Amino acid sequence: MSIWEYAxxxxxxxxxxxxxxxxxxxxxxxxxxxxxxxxxxxxxxRQGSTVKIMYMHVPAAMMAxxxxxxxxxxxxxWIVRRHHVSALAARAAAPxxxxxxxxxxxxxxxWGQPMWGTWWEWDPRLTSFLILFLFYLGYVALWSAIEDxxxxxxxxxxxxxxxxxxxxLSRYAVLFWNQxxxxxxxxxxxxxxxxxxxxxYPLYLAMLGFAALSLALILIRTRTEIRRxxxxxxxxxxLRS
Amino acid sequence: xxxxxxxxxxxxxxxxxxxxxxDVDLSxxxxxxxxxxxxxxKTTLLRTIAGLQPPAAGTIEAPEESIAYAAHADAVxxxxxxxxxxxxxxxxxxxxxxxxxxxxxxxxxxxxPAARLSAGQRRRLGLARLAVTGRPIWALDEPTVSxxxxxxxxxxxxxxxxxxxGGIAIIASHLELDLPARVLDLRAHRAAPGRVAxxxxxxxxxx
Amino acid sequence: MRxxxxxxxxxxxxxGGGFGLGLCFFLILTVLVPFGxxxxxxxxxxxxxxxxxVGALLACLLSLDRIFALDHEDGSLDLLATSPLPLEGxxxxxxxxxxxxxxxxxxxxxxVFGLLLQLPFAAMPWLVxxxxxxxxALSVLGAFGAALTVGLRRGGLLMSALVLPLYIPTxxxxxxxxxxxxxxAPVAAPVALIAGITLASAALIPFAAAAALRVNxx
Numbered sequence: 001m002s003i004w005e006y007a008x009x010x011x012x013x014x015x016x017x018x019x020x021x022x023x024x025x026x027x028x029x030x031x032x033x034x035x036x037x038x039x040x041x042x043x044x045x046r047q048g049s050t051v052k053i054m055y056m057h058v059p060a061a062m063m064a065x066x067x068x069x070x071x072x073x074x075x076x077x078w079i080v081r082r083h084h085v086s087a088l089a090a091r092a093a094a095p096x097x098x099x100x101x102x103x104x105x106x107x108x109x110x111w112g113q114p115m116w117g118t119w120w121e122w123d124p125r126l127t128s129f130l131i132l133f134l135f136y137l138g139y140v141a142l143w144s145a146i147e148d149x150x151x152x153x154x155x156x157x158x159x160x161x162x163x164x165x166x167x168x169l170s171r172y173a174v175l176f177w178n179q180x181x182x183x184x185x186x187x188x189x190x191x192x193x194x195x196x197x198x199x200x201y202p203l204y205l206a207m208l209g210f211a212a213l214s215l216a217l218i219l220i221r222t223r224t225e226i227r228r229x230x231x232x233x234x235x236x237x238x239l240r241s
Numbered sequence: 242x243x244x245x246x247x248x249x250x251x252x253x254x255x256x257x258x259x260x261x262x263x264d265v266d267l268s269x270x271x272x273x274x275x276x277x278x279x280x281x282x283k284t285t286l287l288r289t290i291a292g293l294q295p296p297a298a299g300t301i302e303a304p305e306e307s308i309a310y311a312a313h314a315d316a317v318x319x320x321x322x323x324x325x326x327x328x329x330x331x332x333x334x335x336x337x338x339x340x341x342x343x344x345x346x347x348x349x350x351x352x353x354p355a356a357r358l359s360a361g362q363r364r365r366l367g368l369a370r371l372a373v374t375g376r377p378i379w380a381l382d383e384p385t386v387s388x389x390x391x392x393x394x395x396x397x398x399x400x401x402x403x404x405x406x407g408g409i410a411i412i413a414s415h416l417e418l419d420l421p422a423r424v425l426d427l428r429a430h431r432a433a434p435g436r437v438a439x440x441x442x443x444x445x446x447x448x
Numbered sequence: 449m450r451x452x453x454x455x456x457x458x459x460x461x462x463x464g465g466g467f468g469l470g471l472c473f474f475l476i477l478t479v480l481v482p483f484g485x486x487x488x489x490x491x492x493x494x495x496x497x498x499x500x501x502v503g504a505l506l507a508c509l510l511s512l513d514r515i516f517a518l519d520h521e522d523g524s525l526d527l528l529a530t531s532p533l534p535l536e537g538x539x540x541x542x543x544x545x546x547x548x549x550x551x552x553x554x555x556x557x558x559x560v561f562g563l564l565l566q567l568p569f570a571a572m573p574w575l576v577x578x579x580x581x582x583x584x585a586l587s588v589l590g591a592f593g594a595a596l597t598v599g600l601r602r603g604g605l606l607m608s609a610l611v612l613p614l615y616i617p618t619x620x621x622x623x624x625x626x627x628x629x630x631x632x633a634p635v636a637a638p639v640a641l642i643a644g645i646t647l648a649s650a651a652l653i654p655f656a657a658a659a660a661l662r663v664n665x666x
Binding site: 131134135137138141142145146151154155158159161162163166167169170173174176 | 592596597599600603606609610612613614616617620621624638641645653656659660663664666
């Protein structure tokens, strides 16, 4: 059995149809659990209670990037292997990623106000997320502007490839500015322990929740896209005969 | 020996097959006229043969870079003169534009900007471009639109000469052309709706 | 290839506004800025590198849809696609023609606009160099955006939305070179990076743009 079997629309619908009733409750429970558990942790000695927004900010930021990577993989699969479900999955993922980016930006602004005394700062990390958001918007706009789904899938695929290179390039280009206000990575293994377990476990749970939630939303949206294409195909055939 | 073959060709427009099961076998000196009502897929078939879009199924065999395509649009730049327009395409295709304007009765208009040509004169300029490509297979989409009777006759002469020199022509036309040509009625090849083995579009994959 | 370049240049000149339009837009922008932020010398000099670069970018954006839209409308693009020229080469030549008609005039005229914005004299060579190195990337990336949206009736705004994010790295490095030039700081790193972006874009983007054109032609 090959993994590509799941690219068959009927097989995809069956599999995801069986998955979602489990995935969705797990996603909601882990997200709510992680965020609430995070709120019950003691205040940070330096950042006070504001640190608790981390339980939304960090997972959302993580998913903002991961969803783009998923879109990139789906686009490459579409361009190379021409599996239609893959193109639809890339399309379905874009708004989810855009919302995750927006959550990361908004929670970052709310966190930044008490911490740095400003809602917005042209700091490398913030700026690269804003740029990522622009790329999401462009991708979604191109999909919705082109009527013919075959052209739209190909063109957005090419845009995703080129956009990924330039998003990455922008990420490093903004480092050219002075070192920003943003702290380094929250959970880095290499540089040793930075965060105590009290804060770390709720964060892991919230990350799991956001990942599962994104996956569930993408699957639901992909299923909707498949049904929409099916409807369009039937209507087109109806018009012809 | 130049030859154009298409086997079991299916072409699609907007993700839906319009015609299928088309077999074409043309060799030097042959002309084929495509007939069918609007929307039958004449333009789509010509664009597919010209290589502008991939066939939904089937194969097309023709020598590399042998097909010259003339669409509805004339690809004439209004700010360039007739001679400049033609010279440009001659250089792009590596052909020669010597004497071509005269053959299409445009010699007197050579220095005139294409913006000041009439619709019929522009059309003739668009068709003259075929002659400068130096390509043996001509794929023509409604070549006689906006031509008067004299121009149609003149164009038919050019076509006949082209075929006489071992060329091939596929023509989508409503007008009867005075040519020894086979006729392919696309109504007989109208695609039947239904599932296809290898979907080439979203509409086929989800239909 | 040369025939295509010459034709595009000739069309740009005959159609009017080929060379002038971008420059005119650039001039208006530079004149408007002092009205917006006040005529104080120090204030203007501080923002001059950024304004000049953003202006160059917008002036470039203004004429992007000309790259393919007209040729698509009148059927020329179909013929170019079936011609012996590789479509990638067509894209590269058209981007070059676009740069010669909009980018190059800006490079030449930039010092004058720099004067208007009180850009320090020491920064002038760096401004010219950064534009010379950076604007070709703007034209090539613009050609990619134009190729993506060529089939759309109102593609202009969408094209801007797609192309502007791609311009960010070039803009950052270009303005940085000029700023560092004005301050007398070392400029080698951003110069190398902007040249790298331009070279890589010129080498690779035509393939992506040609792929997009093929999709839009079928």
